[in-house]
Amino acid sequence: MELYKQQKIKVYNSLTNSKEDFIPLNEGYVGMYVCGPTVYSNVHLGNVRTFLSFDLIFRYLKHLGYKVRYVRNITDAGHLENDADEGEDRISKKARLEELEPMEVVQQYTVDFHKVLDEFNLLPPSIEPTATGHIIEQINIIKEILNKGLAYEINGSVYFDVLKYNEKEHYGILSGRNIEDAIHNTRELDGQSEKRNPQDFALWKKAQPEHIMRWPSPWSDGFPGWHLECTAMSTKYLGEQFDIHGGGMDLKFPHHECEIAQAKSCYEVSPVKYWLHGNMLILNGRKMAKSTGNYILPLEIISGNNTILSKPFPATVARFFMLQAHYRSVLDFSSDALEGAEKGYYRLMSAVGSLQNINAGSQSSFDVTVWRQSCYDAMNDDFNSPVLIAQLFEGVKYVNQLLENKASLTEEDLAIFKETFNAFVFDVLGLVDVTSKDNSDKLGKVVEMLIDMRNEARANKNWALSDKIRDKLAAVGVQLKDGKEGTTFSVN
Amino acid sequence: MELYKQQKIKVYNSLTNSKEDFIPLNEGYVGMYVCGPTVYSNVHLGNVRTFLSFDLIFRYLKHLGYKVRYVRNITDAGHLENDADEGEDRISKKARLEELEPMEVVQQYTVDFHKVLDEFNLLPPSIEPTATGHIIEQINIIKEILNKGLAYEINGSVYFDVLKYNEKEHYGILSGRNIEDAIHNTRELDGQSEKRNPQDFALWKKAQPEHIMRWPSPWSDGFPGWHLECTAMSTKYLGEQFDIHGGGMDLKFPHHECEIAQAKSCYEVSPVKYWLHGNMLILNGRKMAKSTGNYILPLEIISGNNTILSKPFPATVARFFMLQAHYRSVLDFSSDALEGAEKGYYRLMSAVGSLQNINAGSQSSFDVTVWRQSCYDAMNDDFNSPVLIAQLFEGVKYVNQLLENKASLTEEDLAIFKETFNAFVFDVLGLVDVTSKDNSDKLGKVVEMLIDMRNEARANKNWALSDKIRDKLAAVGVQLKDGKEGTTFSVN
Numbered sequence: 001m002e003l004y005k006q007q008k009i010k011v012y013n014s015l016t017n018s019k020e021d022f023i024p025l026n027e028g029y030v031g032m033y034v035c036g037p038t039v040y041s042n043v044h045l046g047n048v049r050t051f052l053s054f055d056l057i058f059r060y061l062k063h064l065g066y067k068v069r070y071v072r073n074i075t076d077a078g079h080l081e082n083d084a085d086e087g088e089d090r091i092s093k094k095a096r097l098e099e100l101e102p103m104e105v106v107q108q109y110t111v112d113f114h115k116v117l118d119e120f121n122l123l124p125p126s127i128e129p130t131a132t133g134h135i136i137e138q139i140n141i142i143k144e145i146l147n148k149g150l151a152y153e154i155n156g157s158v159y160f161d162v163l164k165y166n167e168k169e170h171y172g173i174l175s176g177r178n179i180e181d182a183i184h185n186t187r188e189l190d191g192q193s194e195k196r197n198p199q200d201f202a203l204w205k206k207a208q209p210e211h212i213m214r215w216p217s218p219w220s221d222g223f224p225g226w227h228l229e230c231t232a233m234s235t236k237y238l239g240e241q242f243d244i245h246g247g248g249m250d251l252k253f254p255h256h257e258c259e260i261a262q263a264k265s266c267y268e269v270s271p272v273k274y275w276l277h278g279n280m281l282i283l284n285g286r287k288m289a290k291s292t293g294n295y296i297l298p299l300e301i302i303s304g305n306n307t308i309l310s311k312p313f314p315a316t317v318a319r320f321f322m323l324q325a326h327y328r329s330v331l332d333f334s335s336d337a338l339e340g341a342e343k344g345y346y347r348l349m350s351a352v353g354s355l356q357n358i359n360a361g362s363q364s365s366f367d368v369t370v371w372r373q374s375c376y377d378a379m380n381d382d383f384n385s386p387v388l389i390a391q392l393f394e395g396v397k398y399v400n401q402l403l404e405n406k407a408s409l410t411e412e413d414l415a416i417f418k419e420t421f422n423a424f425v426f427d428v429l430g431l432v433d434v435t436s437k438d439n440s441d442k443l444g445k446v447v448e449m450l451i452d453m454r455n456e457a458r459a460n461k462n463w464a465l466s467d468k469i470r471d472k473l474a475a476v477g478v479q480l481k482d483g484k485e486g487t488t489f490s491v492n
Numbered sequence: 493m494e495l496y497k498q499q500k501i502k503v504y505n506s507l508t509n510s511k512e513d514f515i516p517l518n519e520g521y522v523g524m525y526v527c528g529p530t531v532y533s534n535v536h537l538g539n540v541r542t543f544l545s546f547d548l549i550f551r552y553l554k555h556l557g558y559k560v561r562y563v564r565n566i567t568d569a570g571h572l573e574n575d576a577d578e579g580e581d582r583i584s585k586k587a588r589l590e591e592l593e594p595m596e597v598v599q600q601y602t603v604d605f606h607k608v609l610d611e612f613n614l615l616p617p618s619i620e621p622t623a624t625g626h627i628i629e630q631i632n633i634i635k636e637i638l639n640k641g642l643a644y645e646i647n648g649s650v651y652f653d654v655l656k657y658n659e660k661e662h663y664g665i666l667s668g669r670n671i672e673d674a675i676h677n678t679r680e681l682d683g684q685s686e687k688r689n690p691q692d693f694a695l696w697k698k699a700q701p702e703h704i705m706r707w708p709s710p711w712s713d714g715f716p717g718w719h720l721e722c723t724a725m726s727t728k729y730l731g732e733q734f735d736i737h738g739g740g741m742d743l744k745f746p747h748h749e750c751e752i753a754q755a756k757s758c759y760e761v762s763p764v765k766y767w768l769h770g771n772m773l774i775l776n777g778r779k780m781a782k783s784t785g786n787y788i789l790p791l792e793i794i795s796g797n798n799t800i801l802s803k804p805f806p807a808t809v810a811r812f813f814m815l816q817a818h819y820r821s822v823l824d825f826s827s828d829a830l831e832g833a834e835k836g837y838y839r840l841m842s843a844v845g846s847l848q849n850i851n852a853g854s855q856s857s858f859d860v861t862v863w864r865q866s867c868y869d870a871m872n873d874d875f876n877s878p879v880l881i882a883q884l885f886e887g888v889k890y891v892n893q894l895l896e897n898k899a900s901l902t903e904e905d906l907a908i909f910k911e912t913f914n915a916f917v918f919d920v921l922g923l924v925d926v927t928s929k930d931n932s933d934k935l936g937k938v939v940e941m942l943i944d945m946r947n948e949a950r951a952n953k954n955w956a957l958s959d960k961i962r963d964k965l966a967a968v969g970v971q972l973k974d975g976k977e978g979t980t981f982s983v984n
Contacts, residue, residue, distance in 0.1 A: 029589040069589055069596065096731030097521040097561055103619045103729060104561065111616045114606070124603045127595045133625030136707055215628055237595060239588030435969075442983065443935040445968035446942070453945075476937035491934065 156220030361408025648698030648712030853900025
């Protein structure tokens, strides 16, 4: 029997502001859409946290045996412009290769994005569609919304008519706003003045002459409004209604609100059953911002190349750190907090390693199924990873008792214990055991030990041994160098 | 001054079957398009060799200071069908999530493809566009070819009229064929009977009801013909004319021939200045084929999980092996050949390592600029990597002479020597030095050395030292185990 039939999840639904039983639209299947990155700059650590939260959810749903189709888009439609000073004539005469090509920018940051998520051990989504790859689908949605009378065309652009929509539906249902609030908060593209009402949003924008990315449409050569791509891609791959839509808290309004309005207008159904929003990551208690220097790039954690950090950290330690907070809580990132997480991580990995060497006893002195269920209960409660980690540390206590022969487990129970421990640590939390691969560190320690032995030999005037150690190390590519401050070594 | 102003390349152009001076259309810029993978199965080793050949060319052009825009597409439009037995009604009632979604297949193999190329240290191209992301562009080209009277619509499909085109142009200009040959060789989609002539090829195909991937068009809900995507994407990102078009030899006809016909019909210019084709990779003297078991996947080289191999090999050794053949030669892959390449690779890396420790002398006993130019000459001669490698081994001889003080170089010449050596080994050939990272191996050797010392101590009944070695190793995670056949160790 699939695990999902035994383990019942509750999720916090932003649409109802309450925890609800998670019941997918099609039994055994889950459709999940998460707003992906805009690939015109480096992915920032806050994004990584958001994607990590949904990676945890993706992993847990798969662990429970659901067939999950996880769609995370790439926003590659950018509004780069050719240098306007040069004038249109000059531009059109320029060789294609000399022009700025937005897709080169897109490629650079997409490659970077994938590298970062790979380092943090996020699984690739099932489908990773691009906005520019779905222009036809977006145009079709605009046509349909125009047909329904909920959008209007003006000067080659098409706008969604929020007031008209709000007559029958509630624009603000997700964010708890009303139209009056919306008036003051609508995210604008340009050309605001041609809109009927300030809160209307663009479905299609006519391109200015200097706009590089543009496609033909019934209204103009132009480009789709930003909110539209997610409606087009989620519907195409998950259907008009699907189970989970995720994203950062900052996308709730207006982006997700507009998605609901677009989909309801077009398909006349509420598109998403459960809206999930991840919370912010702050740095040293303050908002991250490039301008203030209170800022860190994900890969700088691994390289240590940021003055904020005391030292480099393995990506999996940063992953563990982020999972120590619930996805709906604000998380404060700092070097001290990472160091704390590192200690916990190594304690956990040490237990995982020791667990493999434990032998079964004739009876069980604790109830593994109770402990096992406590792990599931944590994740079933809105994917509460910090509670799960606390339960795993309960497990670490058991491991230590088993090692010290203060506890025992029957063969059957021991198998359950090992399987559960490994499943939650590696499959669900997605941690990677870097301790066993850390041989460069071990090599260093063994060489240091040999340097000590050599120092002893030299103190005893045992030059034969001292030279032998130096020469044998040199033969395997480890060079000792005697200096004023003692002996150092380098590895070729 | 940019290097490309000094170093003049000759390339073998498949269009003229001769070596020609390489003169880009826009000085200092190179536009290069290479046909990428079809992501409906694992990339095979022959594909990797082809992409590696163009990676070498990309790297060399960049090394010379060209601004290269390298476009390599992803063929993600596939003709998967829903299970026809179930009937149309059943299918339309099925939930979206339960249906086969081609884009899930695409994602799986795209991720695999990127992983493979990354392992073999291929640089990502500048732009990696997808066929499904350029349907509008493809439809526009079809409209234009219809306008020119060189295609016809029938039953919702559009075909290119090869005979009509051949009245004024030469269909077969690249492959050296004539229409009579073509009649017997045209690659067919389905619905052959509706074509006016068998050698006509599809520009747009009407989708059958069971076809999953489909887009609206002026002719039908359908999908573009396979040859069209490369014309659309190369033109969009490189212009109507560009410098280099590459691909495997097997794509010359009909794929590249059709690209020429499409582009000439649409834009009335020959699209590509230099056509470059990579040759085949065979395995143990025979064609690779899954059916015969004479087959190896790229990542199996690294894992060693293939009976064809004597052992696992680092990916960079396989890269070095493939670069030992010229891209236009057939290459026979075998475990023995890889072992041979491995020896050469380590000899080269050893020289690279030693070179760093060489000191300058008061005079130069050989002419580094002559040697340096011989490296450039090799690459300038149609990117002849095996000749380059031979020149680098000449360099290895010099390194050894320098090490043995049988030769010397002035500071300036030594700097040129080091810079050239490193540039060709790492930047141009794209090799990776795995020797210095091989610490697990070094750790093993150092531990073996300690085991020897411990054995000596035990032979001398120096139990204190013997125990100290064991305990100190245990403290850093290296366990010694004394058995009948001596002492072994394990690393935690």
